[in-house]
Amino acid sequence: MTTDQAGAAPGYRIAKFGIGAVVRHRIYPFRGIVFDVDPVFDNTEEWWLAIPEEVRPRKDQPFYHLLAENAETEYVAYVSEQNLLPDTSGEALRHAGIHEMFVRDDRGFYRMRDRTPN
Structure with missing residues (x-):
């Protein structure tokens, strides 16, 4: 597969957010x-069509798998890049799955846990 000047394969964009980035919905x-990034939409057509047409995202952009939370609950979300913004609040996330996958450093940044077996 060849890449363009930015290093992305043709038809793909470089993802704006990396693993461990804290984001909020627009x-x-x-x-x-x-916790994972798809370079383009990689979910079911039914899932995509269930989104109201007036807010339905384009498929030709990165999509992000999130350990997400709102005021009431924690869940896994699949969100297009166009609908995400950096979360600059500095507040720790409470999602129970975070501690299995990430370590938070002294500066508040999250990095993947070392998955090397003992």
Whole structure:
């Protein structure tokens, strides 16, 4: 596969957010931490069509798997890049799954846990 000048394969964009990035949704009141990135939409057509057409995201952009939370609950979300913004609040996330996947450093940044077996 060849790449363009930015290093991305043709038809793909470089993801704006990396693993461990804390983000918030542009429209809906939730935030989360990125634990996986798809370079383009990689979910079911049914899932995509269930989104109201007026807010349905384009498929030709990175999509992020998030350990997400809002005021009431914690869940896993699949969100397009166009609907995410950096979360600069500095507040720790409470999602129970975070501690299995990430370590938070003294500066408040999250990094993947070392998954090397003992």
